[in-house]
Amino acid sequence: MTKAAPLWPPLWPWSLFAAMIAAAGLPIYIHAPKFYVDTYGTSLTALGLTLAALRLIDVVQDPLLGWLAEAGRKRRAALVWGAAMVMALAMIGLFAIAPPIAPLAWFAITLALLFSGFSFLTIVFYAQGVEKAALLGPTGHFRLAGWRETGSLLGVSLAAVAPVVLGSFTDRPFTGFAAGFALLALVAVVTMRREWTAAPATQTPADAVGLFRPILADPLSRRLLLIALLNAAPVAVTSTLFLFFVESRLGAPGLEGPLLLLFFLSAAASAPFWSRSAARFGAKRSLLAAMALAIAAFLWAVALREGDALPFAVICTASGAALGADLTLLPALFARRLSALGKGEGAAFGLWSFMSKLSLALAAATLLPALSAAGFTPGTDNPPDALLALSLLYAALPCALKLIAMALLVTTETAETAETHA
DSSP, X not given: OOOOOOSTTTTHHHHHHHHHHHHTSHHHHHHHHHHHHXXXXXXXXXHHHHHHHHHHTHHHHHHHHHHHHHHTGGGHHHHHHHHHHHHHHHHHXXXXXXXXXXXXXXXXXXXXXXXXXXXXXXXXXXXXXXXXXXXXXXXXXXHHHHHHHHHHHHHHHHHHHHHHHHTTTOXXXXXXXXHHHHHHHHHXXXXXXXXXXXOOOSOXXXXXXXXXXXXXXXXXXXXXXHHHHHHHHHHHHHHHHHHHIIIIISOOTTOHHHXXXXXXXXXXXXXXXHHHHHHHHOXXXXXXXXXXXXXXXXXXXXXXXXXXXXXXXXXXXXXXXXXXXXXXXXXXXXXXXXXXXXXXXXXXXXXXXHHHHHHHHHXXXXXXXXXXXXXXXXXXXXXXXXXXXXXXXXXXXXXXXXXXXXXXXXXXXXXXXXXXXX
């Protein structure tokens, strides 16, 4: 019997690296559009279409980055260093440097670089996790997921509130945010330097299609990818509209930071619980329970009005706890299936990353223009119809999308039966 690797200290670098990646993910969707609206007067519609166009690049890019992660297994350490430095420089350009060209064009260029580095590191990191988890015993995928996603959620929490906190000490909080991220990237890459020792692939197909074929030919893998797309959509919707909801619907400017911190800390605190729950009750049951919790909590947000910051804090706590299951269990299920298939982890997580970001692209392409068409204008007294549209898009739409994901999961065989189909 393989002896399980100890939990401490070998897994803490995975938490730190996950925190670094996460800090450049969802928080950028929260901060960047509002920063460019407030600082440079860029229109919501233009930003939404730009974000959508950038994410659609991933239709080609993420699968290719997955191929690169697989083909470059022997050079992963160098590739990781390069991608991390690209992210750090792009973050500084996005937030700390006044655009030397048209703000919208600078926004697009720096985000394209940031997202490219983010995508590659995410793919390589999760692919490497498949091999690492195999050394941790029968529950290794869920154990590693607990460490990894807790770190990821703590990174999201820190990045979500850092500009707000820094704003209390400086009139350029996003400059400090960008510099802090660059330092975090350096430390995270150094701590993970011994982990990029992937064994050479047993067989490397001559083209990218050959790498993706085993994953796409597997019914369970395809189903998990579709669930990932549907389940990421509610988070994409709420992250795109969060700041506008708190400022204009709740009338609580200044509380965005504490509420975001509450949400992500709740998710981080729940991640170990969901990991243990999956090991005891099964991943499918645990995920369905979390989805039901998310709907029950978030549907309440439709009825919130100005001054309802306290009820919204309760919603943030409950929905954050549900998010912990989404981020912990779904990637672990996918990794477990890849381990059973025994091939193409890098390419597979290229597809996984694409599914997650496709949700963000669709949200940016549709929600911001729809909100603008409904008559909503940030930072002004909006008419009741515009505020109602904001509430329905922010709260009701995610619940409907989550119900669809639940229905698909109910009819899906997951980790409990995956090995019998390998």
